[in-house]
Amino acid sequence: MAHLTTNHKLQPSPRGGGETNYHGFARARGFTLFEVLVALTVFSFAVGGLVIALESVAEACIEARERALSRLELESRLAYNMVDPPLEGDRTIKTSSGIAITESLTPLTLNNANNQEVVGISRLTITAQNKKTKDSAEILIYRP
Numbered sequence: 001m002a003h004l005t006t007n008h009k010l011q012p013s014p015r016g017g018g019e020t021n022y023h024g025f026a027r028a029r030g031f032t033l034f035e036v037l038v039a040l041t042v043f044s045f046a047v048g049g050l051v052i053a054l055e056s057v058a059e060a061c062i063e064a065r066e067r068a069l070s071r072l073e074l075e076s077r078l079a080y081n082m083v084d085p086p087l088e089g090d091r092t093i094k095t096s097s098g099i100a101i102t103e104s105l106t107p108l109t110l111n112n113a114n115n116q117e118v119v120g121i122s123r124l125t126i127t128a129q130n131k132k133t134k135d136s137a138e139i140l141i142y143r144p
Contacts, residue, residue: 067133073099074128074135081124085141088122102127108140120144 031039073095086105093101104125110118120143127136 063132066130067135069097070099070128070130070133070135073097073101074126074137077101077103077126077128078137078139081126082139082141085122085124085143097130099128099130102129105141 077093081103086103088105088107090102090104093103095101104127105122106125108121108123110121112118122141122143123138124141125136125138127134129135
């Protein structure tokens with residue numbers, strides 16, 4: 001049995017751009033371990049930044065929802081009290097959504113253009129407060 005030896009030197013590719021092996025195929029070029037680690041590090045920083053951004057967006061959405069709920073409760077109590085005014089004094093109502101509504105009706109002394117006192121006017125102050133926000137509104141109520 002004769003042993004055939006061949007020279008397996010890499011030769012320049014006829015198409016350019018690299019070397020070929022002894023079968024004529026271009027030699028595959030891979031990534032080094034360092035390049036892969038750098039790419040993974042960059043990717044992990046990008047994902048970490050996205051997680052932080054999504055968390056802040058979620059917190060902003062929750063805060064906006066709580067603020068809208070608080071204002072809705074405030075407007076609802078204003079409308080209710082305009083139809084059926086409360087008695088003088090203070091009262092606090094806790095809603096099912098965790099918002100504390102405080103209503104305060106106090107008599108108000110006003111004078112007309114002739115400097116005569118107008119009787120029967122009260123100031124209604126309504127405050128809606130949840131964990132982070134506090135909104136309030138005032139209206140004047142006339143009861144002859």
